[in-house]
Amino acid sequence: MVERKYEFTGETIEHSGTVTLHRIRAVRDFDDVKVGDVGGWIESEHNLSHNGDCWLYGNSKVFECGQVGGNAKIKHSNVFNNAQILGNITVCSSNVYDSAVVIGRAQIEQSQLGQHARISGGSQICKSRIGNYARIEGSVVKGADIGVPCHIRHGHIESSRDLLTIGPIGSEDGTLTAYRGKSGILVTRGCFTGTLGEFTIAVENRHGDNLHGRLYQSTIEFIELYFSEDRS
Structure with a gap:
């Protein structure tokens, strides 16, 4: 049986007038999280796994069938609408949504990932917008808008x-x-x-x-x- 790592604090907020989000609090120590640390917001326990060291920092939100697992760190970001973040991943100041998947290892910063985008292989995404079934593996993408179906492996993209x-x-x-x-x-x-x-x-x-x-x-x-x- 999986050992629980968080509970609801009892504090709730309404998101977009349609979704009730619950604030979480750690009930055991793991990684850099200590017992009693208050985390972000989830719609249900489906959104954040009790396995691994994954956690929501600050006011991060996961809802609408979004999933966070593995050792993912979600900081000041939103994950929603069937998006999945599973692995050794750091997401900062970003939105991941619309069935986008970030898996394995990756760093996402100040970016928008949606429309079935798939990020993996240690990719680093910064200040970019990626969607429309784009697949990014082991690449660096900075300041780019990628809105076409494509497959990038070991790329170094600094503009569209x-x-x-x-x-x-x-x-x-x-x-x-x-x-x-x-x-x-x-x-x-x-x-x-x-x-x-x-x-x-x-x-x-x-x-x-x-x-x-x-x-x-x-x-x-x-x-x-x-x-x-x-x-x-």
């Missing part, structure tokens, strides 16, 4: 212009994502992630000079131009 999506393309009518990494341009397409040069070789090996190969070659040339020009 550091990202390009093209689709449908290829024999599977998929989406190609090109973006800046620490040492150059990376491409993700299906199961492939690598440099633009590696992608060029993969296309030649698979498609040769057929229609898909020619379309990919034109796309590669466009990507090279897109990221070589100073469009500021």
Whole structure:
């Protein structure tokens, strides 16, 4: 049986006039939380796991089927509308909502995550807005608005212009994502992630000079131009 780590204080507030939130208080020591420490607000115990060291700091709120688990630290943030934060994650001054998922390891600061976005792999997200089924793995994203379906692995995004999506393309009518990494341009397409040069070789090996190969070659040339020009 799981040992409880918090209780309700009896203090409640109404959120948006439709949801009653209850303040929590620690009933045992764990991580940096001590017995008697007052935490944030939840709609029900479904919102915050008694397992792990997860906790809501300050006036953080979790409601509308939002879930926080693992060792997640939620600071001055809101998690709601089926969003999930599960793992060794720190969320500061942010909103996570609309079925967004943050899993594994990640740091989220001053950002908005929604619309089924998925963040994982030690990603660091700062002052950004991410949604529309975007998948971010092991990447740094700062000051960007990513509102298109895309898949970024090991990227280093410092503005919305550091990202390009093209689709449908290829024999599977998929989406190609090109973006800046620490040492150059990376491409993700299906199961492939690598440099633009590696992608060029993969296309030649698979498609040769057929229609898909020619379309990919034109796309590669466009990507090279897109990221070589100073469009500021």
